[in-house]
Amino acid sequence: MSSSVSSSFRLLTTRIPVPLSSTKSLFSSSSFKPTLSSPFLISKSISFQRIETRNQSRSPTSISASSSTSLQPVEELPPKLQEIVKLFQSVQEPKAKYEQLLFYGKNLKPLDAQFKTKLNKVEGCVSQVWVRAYLDNDRNVSFEADSDSVLTKGLAALLVLGLSGRPVEEVLRVSPDFAVLLGLQQSLTPSRNNGLLNMLKLMQKKALELYVEAEKGVLESAQSSEGGSAHNELQSSKLESNGDASSSNSTVVGSSSVGEGSVSKKDVKASEFPGLGSRGTRIKEKLEKELDPVELDVEDVSYQHAGHAGVRGSDGETHFNLKVVSKEFEGKSLVKRHRLIYGLLQEELQSGLHALSIVAKTPAEVGAA
Amino acid sequence: MEGVALKFPPLKLFNPNFPTSPATTVTFSSSSSSSSCSASLPVSATAGKEADSALGTLSLGHLTRPDFPILHQEVNGSKLVYLDNAATSQKPHQVLKALQSYYAGYNSNVHRGIHYLSAKATDQYELARKKVADFINAEESQEIVFTRNATEAINLVAYSWGISNLKPGDEVLLTVAEHHSAIVPWQLVAQRTGAVLRFVDLDENEVPEVEKLRESISRKTKLVVVHHVSNVLASFLPIKHIARWVHDVGGKILVDACQSVPHIVVDVQELDADFLVASSHKMCGPTGIGFLYAKSDILSAMPPFLGGGEMISDVFLDHSTYADPPSRFEAGTPAIGEAIGLGAAIDYLQGIGMQKIHDYETELANYLYESLSTIPNVRIYGPRPSEKVKRAALCSFNVEDVHPTDLATLLDQQHGVAIRSGHHCAQPLHRYLGVNASARASLHFYNTKDDVDDFINALSETVSFLNSFK
Numbered sequence: 069m070s071s072s073v074s075s076s077f078r079l080l081t082t083r084i085p086v087p088l089s090s091t092k093s094l095f096s097s098s099s100f101k102p103t104l105s106s107p108f109l110i111s112k113s114i115s116f117q118r119i120e121t122r123n124q125s126r127s128p129t130s131i132s133a134s135s136s137t138s139l140q141p142v143e144e145l146p147p148k149l150q151e152i153v154k155l156f157q158s159v160q161e162p163k164a165k166y167e168q169l170l171f172y173g174k175n176l177k178p179l180d181a182q183f184k185t186k187l188n189k190v191e192g193c194v195s196q197v198w199v200r201a202y203l204d205n206d207r208n209v210s211f212e213a214d215s216d217s218v219l220t221k222g223l224a225a226l227l228v229l230g231l232s233g234r235p236v237e238e239v240l241r242v243s244p245d246f247a248v249l250l251g252l253q254q255s256l257t258p259s260r261n262n263g264l265l266n267m268l269k270l271m272q273k274k275a276l277e278l279y280v281e282a283e284k285g286v287l288e289s290a291q292s293s294e295g296g297s298a299h300n301e302l303q304s305s306k307l308e309s310n311g312d313a314s315s316s317n318s319t320v321v322g323s324s325s326v327g328e329g330s331v332s333k334k335d336v337k338a339s340e341f342p343g344l345g346s347r348g349t350r351i352k353e354k355l356e357k358e359l360d361p362v363e364l365d366v367e368d369v370s371y372q373h374a375g376h377a378g379v380r381g382s383d384g385e386t387h388f389n390l391k392v393v394s395k396e397f398e399g400k401s402l403v404k405r406h407r408l409i410y411g412l413l414q415e416e417l418q419s420g421l422h423a424l425s426i427v428a429k430t431p432a433e434v435g436a437a
Numbered sequence: 438m439e440g441v442a443l444k445f446p447p448l449k450l451f452n453p454n455f456p457t458s459p460a461t462t463v464t465f466s467s468s469s470s471s472s473s474c475s476a477s478l479p480v481s482a483t484a485g486k487e488a489d490s491a492l493g494t495l496s497l498g499h500l501t502r503p504d505f506p507i508l509h510q511e512v513n514g515s516k517l518v519y520l521d522n523a524a525t526s527q528k529p530h531q532v533l534k535a536l537q538s539y540y541a542g543y544n545s546n547v548h549r550g551i552h553y554l555s556a557k558a559t560d561q562y563e564l565a566r567k568k569v570a571d572f573i574n575a576e577e578s579q580e581i582v583f584t585r586n587a588t589e590a591i592n593l594v595a596y597s598w599g600i601s602n603l604k605p606g607d608e609v610l611l612t613v614a615e616h617h618s619a620i621v622p623w624q625l626v627a628q629r630t631g632a633v634l635r636f637v638d639l640d641e642n643e644v645p646e647v648e649k650l651r652e653s654i655s656r657k658t659k660l661v662v663v664h665h666v667s668n669v670l671a672s673f674l675p676i677k678h679i680a681r682w683v684h685d686v687g688g689k690i691l692v693d694a695c696q697s698v699p700h701i702v703v704d705v706q707e708l709d710a711d712f713l714v715a716s717s718h719k720m721c722g723p724t725g726i727g728f729l730y731a732k733s734d735i736l737s738a739m740p741p742f743l744g745g746g747e748m749i750s751d752v753f754l755d756h757s758t759y760a761d762p763p764s765r766f767e768a769g770t771p772a773i774g775e776a777i778g779l780g781a782a783i784d785y786l787q788g789i790g791m792q793k794i795h796d797y798e799t800e801l802a803n804y805l806y807e808s809l810s811t812i813p814n815v816r817i818y819g820p821r822p823s824e825k826v827k828r829a830a831l832c833s834f835n836v837e838d839v840h841p842t843d844l845a846t847l848l849d850q851q852h853g854v855a856i857r858s859g860h861h862c863a864q865p866l867h868r869y870l871g872v873n874a875s876a877r878a879s880l881h882f883y884n885t886k887d888d889v890d891d892f893i894n895a896l897s898e899t900v901s902f903l904n905s906f907k
Contacts, residue, residue, distance in 0.1 A: 162513075163851060170906040195842050196873065216873070217840035218903060219847075 140243040149230030149246065156250040165252060166219070172229065173222030179214035184371050186385070187345045190266045195220045199267060201274035203282055208233050209275040213267070223264045226250075227271060236279040244268050344368055347385035347416060355392060358412050362431050363393035369425075386422040397430045497797040498885035501789065504529040505883050515853030518891045523668045523831050523879035524857055525718045526699060528782070535781035536723060539774040547773055548747065548764075562773050565780030566763070572783045573694075573713065574704040575730055582729040582736070582763040583771055587695050588618035590714035590729035591662075593766060594691055595622035597739045598712075599660075605631030607659040610683075612637045612645035612674075613869045614667050617862045619693045623662060632659070639869065642820040644672040651682050658688045665697035669863050669877065670819030671802070671828040673697075680709045689735070695719055696829060699786075699881070701795040705730050717775065721881075722782035726775035729766070736762040743768040794882045801880050801889070802830040808893045809834060809878075812900065818870060831879035833861065836896075839903050841876035847902065852895035 142150055152172075159165050183200045190197040195217030204210055210232040213224035231239050244265045344352065344366060352366045367389040390409065397405045405428035413421065502508055505527045510517050519527065539561070545554035547562045563578070570578040584590040599622075603609070609623050613636050620634075627634050635653060640646040645663075654661065661683045663674050680690045691712040697703055699720035705713050712735070716727040731739075741748055741759050745768035750758040759765050786794065803822050809815060814837035822828040835841060845858035856878045860867045867873065878892055 166847070166850070170903070174906050195840055217842050218906065219843045220840075 140245050142246075142249065145242060145246055146231055146234045146238050148232075148234075149226075149242070152226055152230050153246055153249045156252065159251075165250075169222035169226070169252065170218055171222075172225035173215075173218050173220075176214070176221055176225035176228060177212065179212050181371060183212065184214070185345065185368065186370065188270075190263065190270050195263070197221075197224060197263060197267060199224070199270050199274065201271060201278055203278045204233065207235070207279075207282055209236050209239055209278060211271055211274075220263055223252075224267055227264075227267055231271060236275045239275045240272050242268065242272070345385045347421060348388065351388060351390070351413060351416060351421075354412050355390070355409070359392060359394040359396045359408075361392050361394040363391065363434070365389070365391035386420060387425075388421070388423075389425045389427075391427040393429045393431055393434050395431060397428055398432075402428070496885055497789070497793065497882050498801075498888070501529075501883045502885070504531065504785075506530055506533070508883065512853045512855070513850055515851070516891075518852070518854045518888050518895075520878040520880060520884065520888065520892055521855050521857050522881040522884070523696060523719070523861075523877065525724070526721050526881050527883065528721055528723065528778075529785050531785050532721060532723065532778050532781045536774050536778045539777050544774065546770055558773055561777045561780070562771070565776040565783075568780040568783045569728055570730075572703075572787070573698065573715075573730060574706050576706065577733065579761075579763055580730055580733050580736065582731070582766045583776055584714075584727050584729055584766075585725060585772070586718070586727035587693065587714040587716040588622075588727075590727055591618055591691070591693070592622045593729055593742045594712050594714075594731070595626045597742045597766070598735070599623070599626040599632075600630060601740055603627070603630040603632040603659055606657065607632040608655070608657045609634050610637065610650065610653055610658050610661045611635070612650070612663060613639065614645055614670055614672075614863065614866045615662065615664060616668060616693060616695070617864070619662050619664065619691075620865065636865070639670075642826070643670055643818055643870075644820050644826075645674060647675060647679075650679065654682050654686055654688070656686050658683060658686055660689050660691060662691045662693070664693045664695075665703070666694075666700070666829045667819065668696050668831070668879075669833045669861050669866055669875070671831050671833075672819050673827055673829070676708045676710065680711075684709070696831075700791075700798055700829060702791045711735055717779040717782065720779075720782055721785060722779035723772075723775040725772045726779050731762075733762070736766075739766075741768075742766055745769045747771075789882065797882055798830040798880065799827060801884060801886070802828045804886055805830060805832055805878065805880060805889050808889055809896075812836065812893070812896060814838070818875060829879075830881070830884075831877060833875045833877040835872060835875050836900055838907070839900060841874050843903055844876050844896070844899055847899045848892075848895050851899065851902075852891070854892050854895045856892070 142153055145153065156165060156168065159168055179198055179200060184198045188198040188200050190199060195215055197215040197217075197220050198213060200212045201209055202212075211228045213221075213228050215221040215224055231242065247264050345368065348366055348368045352364065355361065355364055355366070368385060368387075369389055370386045372387065392409065396408070400408065406426050409424070409426055409428060410417065413424070507527050508517060508519060539558075543554050543557040543561070545552070545558040547555065547559040549555065550559075566581050566583065567578045569575075569581045575581060582590070582593070584593060603626065607630070609627065609632055611620060611623070611634060623634055626632065637645050637650045637653060640649075650661075650663075661679060663676070663679060665676055666673055676690070676692055683690050689711040691714070692708065692710045694703055694713050694715045696719070698715040703713075710730070711732055713730040714727065718724040718727075739762070743766075744757075747770075748760050748765050748768040750760050806817065806822050806828060809817055809832050815834055816837070817832050817834045819828065819833070820826045836844065841858040845856050848854040848856055856876055858876045859874050861875070861877055867875065880888070
């Protein structure tokens with residue numbers, strides 16, 4: 069709407085004195101009563117013009133994007149996102165924009181329940197939104213998302229379609245400014261708009277994590293955590309040079325790599341085991357190390373308990389199913405086996421792990437050789 | 438647009454919202470009876486249409502609407518239909534004028550100064566306190582402590598009375614339908630004192646189970662914290678009975694009257710409440726001010742909450758002595774203008790009469806509930822209204838397979854209807870009901886049945902629009 073108004077203002081500047089009728093229509097659109105005489109109007113229109121140019125130059129500079137000082141040119145966006153932006157720009161009427169948004173949301177592939185974890189949840193949304201990221205064979209990042217609100221699902225769909233199948237660097241370079249280009253920003257309440265911003269941020273964070281993890285996998289995986297953290301810093305600095313958009317994300321990696329060695333290893337390994345977050349990974353590693361199991365299954369079923377009283381305040385990863393087959397259990401009663409496992413996972417239990425469902429057997433019991 | 442307005446000399450030409458009705462100020466005295474109000478109701482000079490018809494055929498909503506400048510605007514291209522009164526109410530121009538008069542005429546610090554302005558400010562501030570006391574029929578004005586809002590008032594009770602009176606094992610009884618402000622301060626204090634919080638569930642009518650509440654009151658119960666009217670369920674609790682039960686065991690009752698004081702007659706002596714809290718901004722007063730009512734003997738025994746100027750008697754380097762209540766609990770410079778604004782709001786409400794407001798809103802409540810029930814697949818929370826069961830004029834609801842946020846967004850964007858979506862500061866209640874969020878439409882005496890009709894039409898269209906994408 070602002071673009072159409074500004075174009076008519078531009079018309080005005082070339083035609084002073086202003087014919088009363090054209091300013092009248094402008095005034096009525098902003099519900100002013102044109103009771104003043106025409107000379108007044110002419111001078112007022114000049115002042116309109118000044119204000120309007122301020123507005124025009126204001127929009128690129130005043131966007132409170134975390135990084136960019138000027139609106140990211142559409143051409144820099146991933147191609148599919150460019151298409152989507154252009155489509156929305158071509159639709160003027162707000163209602164039609166909503167229809168378009170809802171249409172996108174409707175066609176978004178639903179997210180499997182197992183991925184609706186706390187780690188995948190977007191913070192700051194009035195509705196529930198989950199986002200999942202994975203790398204395909206060409207090391208491009210792809211996304212899946214879901215929401216219980218159809219408008220938010222529409223926004224998520226825009227991001228999923230616009231960013232999927234692209235190289236990680238490109239995804240990280242996307243500035244949230246493009247939301248303005250959609251023309252939806254003024255139509256959507258700030259809290260929802262923050263949802264779009266936070267969705268994008270989470271997607272970028274996940275893309276970066278996947279990238280770092282993949283890079284780590286290419287080199288010989290560092291035995292020591294220091295090696296890992298040095299590597300991470302290398303990666304983050306390499307990506308940092310790719311533009312401002314990643315700077316906010318590099319701090320995420322930075323914090324995980326600069327912390328205690330074991331912390332960085334945990335965070336980086338987040339995606340090594342599909343479906344397991346950092347706690348799940350720690351549990352698996354601990355049990356592997358201490359019990360030398362023949363068989364070990366660690367399953368995160370926290371999502372089944374989301375909303376349950378004991379889960380409140382914890383960071384997801386609260387409920388696990390464990391199946392352990394180990395020689396360590398020989399000669400121990402069932403109670404003793406469970407106590408052994410609980411003992412090994414004391415730290416986790418004290419830091420938010422809520423419950424374990426354990427199957428603990430010896431190799432003989434499962435008939436394994 | 439603001440930049441342009443500055444250029445236009447005669448500002449009032451472009452502000453049709455302010456009705457010029459000097460006659461209104463004459464009608465307000467703090468103790469006008471409700472029977473006289475129909476004759477002296479403010480009818481704005483600019484509202485020609487209303488003035489023509491006989492007063493009797495016009496609803497309270499139509500009659501009072503002109504007093505509220507903010508209601509006469511468009512949002513997103515549609516006329517504003519404001520249905521979020523449980524979150525905050527709108528202010529009549531009488532209140533706006535009182536604020537303006539204060540700051541323009543006699544703004545000065547209270548209780549401290551000697552000079553004329555400060556004496557006048559002090560008088561008006563204390564007069565406002567008296568108006569609050571009279572409004573809820575407290576025995577004396579000293580039983581009213583001005584706070585920032587009801588939340589601060591509850592924190593005051595928690596940190597002052599709670600910390601010094603609760604011992605390990607003592608019980609504080611609440612319901613699952615309480616507002617966060619009534620729950621969290623007690624959680625914090627329970628952690629510090631070792632007291633235990635107990636919560637009463639809802640019964641099959643989606644009202645807190647009163648019998649269960651009664652049974653849960655024991656010698657261990659030191660405090661019962663309950664809402665008078667629920668901001669989600671629209672239900673009423675029998676405060677008078679609950680107070681009696683808890684007094685029988687030597688306990689006290691704290692009444693969260695945020696949704697009742699603005700809408701019905703509240704008489705703290707009749708209820709026999711020990712503590713009662715409310716916020717000004719929900720009762721047509723300004724934000725930034727609220728109050729705690731507490732029986733004087735309880736208040737006198739409470740230690741200070743916030744420390745500083747005003748609440749002291751003598752200050753030495755190593756210790757201080759404290760003032761009597763209410764000053765003891767009013768540290769620092771208070772929200773003087775806002776308190777006076779609250780006084781003006783009370784004058785306005787008394788000018789109409791709380792019983793009249795209550796009766797009208799009961800009618801609105803039933804109309805809203807019935808109209809909302811016609812929406813297919815709608816689920817309204819709280820009890821069904823009947824002869825015996827009254828509802829407040831609000832409905833929290835969900836439409837099957839539609840997220841309340843989608844509803845609220847489109848209602849606002851496409852129809853200018855303002856409702857609320859979320860958990861309404863009642864997460865435990867929503868968890869209990871098994872939902873993440875709900876939508877809520879809440880009315881006040883300046884709403885009309887037309888507002889309800891607009892809302893229902895808009896809702897119906899919005900639901901169809903969203904369903905067309907399924």
